[in-house]
Amino acid sequence: MSDLKSEFIELATQCLCPSGDGVYTVNTAKERKAELRQKLYGHATDVRTEWLSRLTNFAAIPGPVALLGVSSDCGGGILRGANWGPLFLRLALLQQQPESYPADLGDVRVIPHLLHDKYLNPETISRCRGALYQDTNAVYPVSPLSLTERVADSFYQAFPGKGIFGIGGDHSVSYPLTKAYLKARRAAGIRTAIIHFDAHTDLLTERLGIDLCFGSWCTHILEYLPAPSHLVQLGIRSSGKPKAHWESTFGVRQFWADEIRVQGAVAIAQQIVAQLKAAAVDELYVSFDIDALDAEYAAATGTPETGGMTPDEAQQIIAILRLHFRFGAADMMEIAPFTDSTGQGAVSSAQTLKVGAELSAVLLDAIGQDPQR
Numbered sequence: 571m572s573d574l575k576s577e578f579i580e581l582a583t584q585c586l587c588p589s590g591d592g593v594y595t596v597n598t599a600k601e602r603k604a605e606l607r608q609k610l611y612g613h614a615t616d617v618r619t620e621w622l623s624r625l626t627n628f629a630a631i632p633g634p635v636a637l638l639g640v641s642s643d644c645g646g647g648i649l650r651g652a653n654w655g656p657l658f659l660r661l662a663l664l665q666q667q668p669e670s671y672p673a674d675l676g677d678v679r680v681i682p683h684l685l686h687d688k689y690l691n692p693e694t695i696s697r698c699r700g701a702l703y704q705d706t707n708a709v710y711p712v713s714p715l716s717l718t719e720r721v722a723d724s725f726y727q728a729f730p731g732k733g734i735f736g737i738g739g740d741h742s743v744s745y746p747l748t749k750a751y752l753k754a755r756r757a758a759g760i761r762t763a764i765i766h767f768d769a770h771t772d773l774l775t776e777r778l779g780i781d782l783c784f785g786s787w788c789t790h791i792l793e794y795l796p797a798p799s800h801l802v803q804l805g806i807r808s809s810g811k812p813k814a815h816w817e818s819t820f821g822v823r824q825f826w827a828d829e830i831r832v833q834g835a836v837a838i839a840q841q842i843v844a845q846l847k848a849a850a851v852d853e854l855y856v857s858f859d860i861d862a863l864d865a866e867y868a869a870a871t872g873t874p875e876t877g878g879m880t881p882d883e884a885q886q887i888i889a890i891l892r893l894h895f896r897f898g899a900a901d902m903m904e905i906a907p908f909t910d911s912t913g914q915g916a917v918s919s920a921q922t923l924k925v926g927a928e929l930s931a932v933l934l935d936a937i938g939q940d941p942q943r
């Protein structure tokens with residue numbers, strides 16, 4: 571085993587936990603956790619032993635992609651509950667698209683009150699290290715975004731060419747996932763672009779004084795792209811400023827939901843292909859906020875919005891992009907199974923998870939595959 575792979579495994583054993591355990595609880599959703607453990611490990615108790623055994627053998631990850639859950643919603647700010655996304659979406663995938671389920675690294679260990687280590691004083695970091703690692707002088711981060719970036723950096727060093735499929739969590743989680751991916755691909759000389767599905771631009775510089783959150787993460791990854799126009803946003807419709815403001819201020823490319831509805835998904839996808847081919851892009855990262863979809867299809871999320879994309883439109887665009895570009899990594903964010911603003915409760919949750927699992931399977935099947943023509 572190479573030193574880099576050994577270092578990743580050592581880091582993962584300290585900073586990750588078994589799949590579905592990213593939210594620490596005693597009783598809440600315990601039946602769901604037990605069901606996931608049974609499906610993944612063959613039993614519902616003492617899964618850490620089995621998880622550690624599998625992690626130790628991750629030196630040869632089967633397939634081009636590994637799944638990572640980040641059960642954090644501390645970077646959100648409207649309706650909370652996306653921290654349950656990794657547990658519930660995993661179950662939906664296993665139930666509906668088991669053939670697409672990849673190697674599973676587990677979940678980032680989450681202290682739910684924290685966001686990023688840079689917001690913490692040394693005393694707090696030391697105390698949290700004592701809680702997580704039983705060592706106040708441990709060298710590991712303690713906050714979800716900091717932990718995710720450290721784990722993802724190490725993964726891409728140990729497994730160059732492979733990708734992470736991240737499940738969140740609120741959309742701030744995409745900051746460390748995309749940053750680690752972009753840095754690794756840039757070092758390898760690979761030209762990248764991000765395809766970002768969302769109802770919102772996520773292009774604030776800060777939100778209430780916090781620079782890394784669900785509304786600002788895109789702004790802070792632009793410097794890691796070959797050019798700002800390599801961020802392509804789809805489904806936007808909830809914004810205090812017009813499209814021209816965002817494109818002229820940040821240099822990004824946007825296709826708002828009403829444009830997709832009028833022009834059609836195929837025409838929009840063709841425009842994206844032409845733009846990215848002209849820019850000599852090699853590989854795509856797809857970040858999918860479930861609220862890019864109309865609330866009719868995805869109401870179990872923190873900020874559901876009407877007037878959005880349909881699942882078919884999203885799948886059409888992904889399918890056309892896949893014909894022309896390699897997909898390097900992806901994520902699915904903002905599914906909040908216990909959260910619903912429509913009053914439909916379990917019906918909305920089941921519907922959101924269904925379309926989330928379908929789109930996740932499409933992305934998982936695309937990662938690491940050569941363009942289809």
